[in-house]
Amino acid sequence: EIVLTQSPGTLSLSPGERATLSCRASQSVSSSYLAWYQQKPGQAPRLLIYGASSRATGIPDRFSGSGSGTDFTLTISRLEPEDFAVYYCQQYGSSPSFTFGPGTKVDIK
């Protein structure tokens, strides 16, 4: 079973700053099989990125995804007030199965 690790656990930044979130897999993951979600308190997760780098419908272009193998990155180019939230990576594996990372909280500095 592939385990996803996210770092940092918490990222404290100011609006307008750049956020770089990491997702590392315990073994190689097809880049096509990696997704990112945003979750705000009291809400369901929202799909941001699928296939490691494709933005979901309606997602602003300040969100971008990259990576391959075991290392993936979600970048928010300039943080807007509504971007402060928890972000999860998710991989789709053989079996089939889905696993999520533990999340990175982006909070206001």
Next chain:
Amino acid sequence: QVQLQESGPGLVKPSETLSLTCTVSGGSISSYYWSWIRQPAGKGLEWIGRIYTSGSTNYNPSLKSRVTMSVDTSKNQFSLKLSSVTAADTAVYYCARASRKYGSGYYFDYWGQGTLVTVSS
């Protein structure tokens, strides 16, 4: 716009069976995989399982012995049963649609708002 809505008891006694239903509106339930995902308070997301509209299922190995999922295409609904529950099963339960583009893996593009299920006597 596809919408999903979970329904079911918010309180279940230990050792009993948790039962939830997800109603899909704004689109057909056919030809998609549908999943249940849960989230204990203050914690991360755990995939429980998925069902195709044919009735084919895949479950998380850690929960497989206690999980049953079913689908009713005539009602645009799918359901979850989790047996022998304990306090560790207390969580917000989400239903979600699993989709994929050609060549990509599955991801969850539509989610219900979630329903809190508490296991307590």
